Amino acid sequence: GAVVSQHPSWVICKSGTSVKIECRSLDFQATTMFWYRQFPKQSLMLMATSNEGSKATYEQGVEKDKFLINHASLTLSTLTVTSAHPEDSSFYICSARTSGQETQYFGPGTRLLVL
Amino acid sequence: AQSVTQPDIHITVSEGASLELRCNYSYGATPYLFWYVQSPGQGLQLLLKYFSGDTLVQGIKGFEAEFKRSQSSFNLRKPSVHWSDAAEYFCASVGDSWGKLQFGAGTQVVVTP
Numbered sequence: 672g673a674v675v676s677q678h679p680s681w682v683i684c685k686s687g688t689s690v691k692i693e694c695r696s697l698d699f700q701a702t703t704m705f706w707y708r709q710f711p712k713q714s715l716m717l718m719a720t721s722n723e724g725s726k727a728t729y730e731q732g733v734e735k736d737k738f739l740i741n742h743a744s745l746t747l748s749t750l751t752v753t754s755a756h757p758e759d760s761s762f763y764i765c766s767a768r769t770s771g772q773e774t775q776y777f778g779p780g781t782r783l784l785v786l
Numbered sequence: 787a788q789s790v791t792q793p794d795i796h797i798t799v800s801e802g803a804s805l806e807l808r809c810n811y812s813y814g815a816t817p818y819l820f821w822y823v824q825s826p827g828q829g830l831q832l833l834l835k836y837f838s839g840d841t842l843v844q845g846i847k848g849f850e851a852e853f854k855r856s857q858s859s860f861n862l863r864k865p866s867v868h869w870s871d872a873a874e875y876f877c878a879s880v881g882d883s884w885g886k887l888q889f890g891a892g893t894q895v896v897v898t899p
Contacts (some may be wrong), residue, residue, distance in 0.1 A: 712894075713892075714890065715830075728884070767831075773885055776832065776885060777832075782827070
């Protein structure tokens with residue numbers, strides 16, 4: 672139980688294009704989803720928190736117009752990197768938890784390479 | 787501010803030997819504490835968690851952790867490591883009412899033959 676998937680696992684795109692990453696909870700209702708970014712050999716950096724049906728709450732320093740987050744259903748959240756640039760290349764990981772539970776379950780991550 | 791500290795960035799251990807990873811937290815009340823493991827290029831897998839009750843927590847893959855309030859610690863242990871335990875290990879605590887996780891910097895575990 673508590674499985675979270677991400678799609679795609681790998682994406683390569685040209686600078687200036689937009690990329691959408693999906694995060695799905697497969698066997699539970701994810702009332703809250705979190706999006707993280709991880710640089711090589713570093714810990715996870717929280718980008719934003721989204722509650723189903725509400726606007727995402729972004730961490731300080733994260734551009735909300737660049738990293739668009741949608742959490743329209745209890746099983747799906749999407750992160751869209753708009754007008755991607757090489758510095759956006761990173762490993763993006765989502766996690767999900769259900770209401771009343773503190774445990775976050777993580778997806779397998781999406782590696783983004785912007786050329 | 788609440789924080790989680792993993793003092794050891796890198797640990798090398800021989801296969802079959804015991805392993806202990808240190809984690810210290812800074813939090814006023816009883817925290818919710820977690821240990822996650824990350825293999826290269828993968829997401830995080832939950833090893834175990836502590837919310838309350840018995841301070842010795844058993845997890846998956848033969849791992850256990852002990853919560854010690856007096857030392858503000860939640861160290862992870864495994865009696866005998868396997869080569870497949872080579873990975874990055876993260877200690878984390880819930881930092882606020884939103885349920886945001888505060889992560890430690892991580893400890894890289896290398897297992898030698």
